[in-house]
Amino acid sequence: MKIVWRRSAITSLLALDRWRGSIELPPIAPYLKDTIQKFFAKQDLSIYIPGRHVLIQKMPVDLRMVLVSxxxxxPYKVFYRITTNEIEIFLIRHPHQKSLA
Structure with missing residues (x-):
């Protein structure tokens, strides 16, 4: 399955690095992106779809959240959805970041 990174996901990775910088931690976006890619690459979605359904305002209704350590x-919260032959990544959040509205 092809993994597609939405603009909102890239923006959230950059915001995550800014947040980490504000608490004097090194950037993690490239490593986190690779880790998420590998996580979804090894999943067999015909057997099990990881995560649970979530509802976030102004986001697709078929959104799921999975925790990736x-x-x-x-663990980081990864918000995604499955479409025909694609996994679309929408947001990445750390549990200690300010919550979504």
């Missing part, structure tokens, strides 16, 4: 830190 990077090292020993708290």
């Amino acid at each position: 990077v090292g020993k830190s708290d």
Whole structure:
């Protein structure tokens, strides 16, 4: 399955790096993007669809959220949806970031 990164996902990765910089942590966006790519590449969606359905204002209604761990830190929230032969990544959030409206 092809993985598509929406503009909102790239924007959220950049915001995540700015947030990490404000608390004196190094950038993680490129590593996190690779980790998420690998996570979805190894999934067999014919057996199990990871995550749970979520509703966020101004986002698609068939959105799902999955937690992806990077090292020993708290898992990152990855918001995505499955379309015909594609996985669309919409947002990436750290649990300690300000919550979505």
